[in-house]
Amino acid sequence: xxxxxxxxxxxxxxxxxxxxxxxxxxxxxxxxxxxxxxxxxxxxxxxxxxxxxxxxxxxxxxxxxxxxxxxxxxxxxxxxxxxxxxxxxxxxxxxxxxxxxxxxxxxxxxxxxxxxxxxxxxxxxxxxxxxxxxxxxxxxxxxxxxxxxxxxxxxxxxxxxxxxxxxxxxxxxxxxxxxxxxxxxxxxxxxxxxxxxxxxxxxxxxxxxxxxxxxxxxxxxxxxxxxxxxxxxxxxxxxxxxxxxxxxxxxxxxxxxxxxxxxxxxxxxxxxxxxxxxxxxxxxxxxxxxxxxxxxxxxxxxxxxxxxxxxxxxxxxxxxxxxxxxxxxx
Amino acid sequence: xxxxxxxxxxxxxxxxxxxxxxxxxxxxxxxxxxxxxxxxxxxxxxxxxxxxxxxxxxxxxxxxxxxxxxxxxxxxxxxxxxxxxxxxxxxxxxxxxxxxxxxxxxxxxxxxxxxxxxxxxxxxxxxxxxxxxxxxxxxxxxxxxxxxxxxxxxxxxxxxxxxxxxxxxxxxxxxxxxxxxxxxxxxxxxxxxxxxxxxxxxxxxxxxxxxxxxxxxxxxxxxxxxxxxxxxxxxxxxxxxxxxxxxxxxxxxxxxxxxxxxxxxxxxxxxxxxxxxxxxxxxxxxxxxxxxxxxxxxxxxxxxxxxxxxxxxxxxxxxxxxxxxxxxxxxxxxxxxxxxxxxxxxxxxxxxxxxxxxxxxxxxxxxxxxxxxxxxxxxxxxxxxxxxxxxxxxxxxxxxxxxxxxxxxxxxx
Numbered sequence: 001x002x003x004x005x006x007x008x009x010x011x012x013x014x015x016x017x018x019x020x021x022x023x024x025x026x027x028x029x030x031x032x033x034x035x036x037x038x039x040x041x042x043x044x045x046x047x048x049x050x051x052x053x054x055x056x057x058x059x060x061x062x063x064x065x066x067x068x069x070x071x072x073x074x075x076x077x078x079x080x081x082x083x084x085x086x087x088x089x090x091x092x093x094x095x096x097x098x099x100x101x102x103x104x105x106x107x108x109x110x111x112x113x114x115x116x117x118x119x120x121x122x123x124x125x126x127x128x129x130x131x132x133x134x135x136x137x138x139x140x141x142x143x144x145x146x147x148x149x150x151x152x153x154x155x156x157x158x159x160x161x162x163x164x165x166x167x168x169x170x171x172x173x174x175x176x177x178x179x180x181x182x183x184x185x186x187x188x189x190x191x192x193x194x195x196x197x198x199x200x201x202x203x204x205x206x207x208x209x210x211x212x213x214x215x216x217x218x219x220x221x222x223x224x225x226x227x228x229x230x231x232x233x234x235x236x237x238x239x240x241x242x243x244x245x246x247x248x249x250x251x252x253x254x255x256x257x258x259x260x261x262x263x264x265x266x267x268x269x270x271x272x273x274x275x276x277x278x279x280x281x282x283x284x285x286x287x288x289x290x291x292x293x294x295x296x297x298x299x300x301x302x303x304x305x306x307x308x309x310x311x312x313x314x315x316x317x318x319x320x321x322x323x324x325x326x327x328x329x330x
Numbered sequence: 331x332x333x334x335x336x337x338x339x340x341x342x343x344x345x346x347x348x349x350x351x352x353x354x355x356x357x358x359x360x361x362x363x364x365x366x367x368x369x370x371x372x373x374x375x376x377x378x379x380x381x382x383x384x385x386x387x388x389x390x391x392x393x394x395x396x397x398x399x400x401x402x403x404x405x406x407x408x409x410x411x412x413x414x415x416x417x418x419x420x421x422x423x424x425x426x427x428x429x430x431x432x433x434x435x436x437x438x439x440x441x442x443x444x445x446x447x448x449x450x451x452x453x454x455x456x457x458x459x460x461x462x463x464x465x466x467x468x469x470x471x472x473x474x475x476x477x478x479x480x481x482x483x484x485x486x487x488x489x490x491x492x493x494x495x496x497x498x499x500x501x502x503x504x505x506x507x508x509x510x511x512x513x514x515x516x517x518x519x520x521x522x523x524x525x526x527x528x529x530x531x532x533x534x535x536x537x538x539x540x541x542x543x544x545x546x547x548x549x550x551x552x553x554x555x556x557x558x559x560x561x562x563x564x565x566x567x568x569x570x571x572x573x574x575x576x577x578x579x580x581x582x583x584x585x586x587x588x589x590x591x592x593x594x595x596x597x598x599x600x601x602x603x604x605x606x607x608x609x610x611x612x613x614x615x616x617x618x619x620x621x622x623x624x625x626x627x628x629x630x631x632x633x634x635x636x637x638x639x640x641x642x643x644x645x646x647x648x649x650x651x652x653x654x655x656x657x658x659x660x661x662x663x664x665x666x667x668x669x670x671x672x673x674x675x676x677x678x679x680x681x682x683x684x685x686x687x688x689x690x691x692x693x694x695x696x697x698x699x700x701x702x703x704x705x706x707x708x709x710x711x712x713x714x715x716x717x718x719x720x721x722x723x724x725x726x727x728x729x730x731x732x733x734x735x736x737x738x739x740x741x742x743x
Contacts, residue, residue, distance in 0.1 A: 124557065170688065276633075288628075
């Protein structure tokens, strides 16, 4: 059953025949009354654009000025997470590093019983010397539970280029798909929304200099999919309502109605995904923290931009260039 | 019609409960269940890069194959279950993954050593090397009154002849024993050794002697290897990550279940039911294709859970809307599913594209994430659309006039 519809639908871009569009559907007034907190989203669109720019501009400036804080996965380096029996101080670790002529970032955790040390990519000899120095200067540590990463500079560069390649290919595929399935204006506003969401994640990660690890790219790509997914749901409704429009109806009101008709879904889906991500962020291990944080920002940005940016861009296009927007003739 | 639906529903519920209960044990079995990645149970991931020697000879595929065989032999000696060893011929690398080992540090040491054994005279000339060894065994020699840890070596017949000649020539002089460029012993030859047997002394423990015996037995790597990538996770930390992730998943699931129930009542209950089926099917597929579950994999799983819910929410919201328009339950359910399918089809296909690109181009940890996401999306199309639709139809069929408030809709006047 599902398959038949899938084939027929995708080739003709028409809803399955057995759907009887409700006669006229609900009215704009009825939709407004469903929400106690109703407000006109479309009329205030310049506020939303300004709000986005307020976050985007500092982010872009920060990206240009200080860039991203790439973890060792992308720039190469060594990282040690060492557990001690007793509590230790930052000074002791720095001294141990100094004694073998190394320097690095030191970060204590777990009441000072655990330390995270990052350095440039160490050779085997440097690494052994460093661990010996730690044993001598600081005391014995739990060798069996030593956590260690080494990414040689060459490997880091490879990971970086493969990540960029993966993102670009995924983005092109997504764009091609929407352009084929929807009209130009949808692909255009969908793309801008996507760039908006990704720039917000990158910008915030740059402003706060949160470290970018291997899983970050997975989060960004998921947001790619999620954001477009979220946007498509609302654009799909606009397309559906546009077909039912009567001559005197205002385009702005129709879009506003579509947004509020899908508001329940937007809030509920956003809410559930955010619950799941909060659980990962708070309860999950250290290694999934960056992932959950990037996803959380992305889902927020994605939900926000689908409602407040994507459809407003369509309205803006319509207001400036006129014409029937976004629906193929049916 | 009514009775038929009740029976179908009851049978489905019983089957699903049985399926879930019977799945728990085989899937979570530590030996034969879903295998866990080294980030979840400790272990080490190592990428060894073959370095061209001083004479800058090119490294051949044959060298790499030999290196792999030798490393495999050393890994076997470690007694690791399901080790993963792979050669990247293009980049001249050997990738080794050892999950669940107790002492990753020691293992790394054992794998990266070239282990070229040489016997040299006092001028440093190489007289004989380890390629002519037949066997090497660790032993304890108690003859000196305290335990002396040694490695007994046995030469091949050819090696034995050469060794006999060398020890005759160098009688009364030193014969240094080197492992790679490190001198491990420099004994004085007191009598010619003609039986092809020797003994290397001076190890701190039997374990250390045993490790060296493994190195000597497996032979020297044809090329020297350096570590270009290494991820080492202690068993304690891996276990901790596993527990935390499972905990996070469980809490997220409970919240989501309650959330759906409160928001959608009866359909919410159906969604929760479908979600359970979804989780178990995804785990079985992961198990079936032999995926190793890693932290990014768990994250991908949670994400696909979220997407399944989105499917349900889109459908249920649509049904609510249709109900508000005054449609009958049956018509609303049908219209809700059909109309939502259009939306869902586009949105999920887009995400599949992203996941596909990740799978093809991403590094190994990203692949783990992508594969669970892809499986999750495909399974969710079945559970959230087809499966949920059956159940909804059956339930509506039982009583087409049931109170619409079961669907979270206030009657519109």
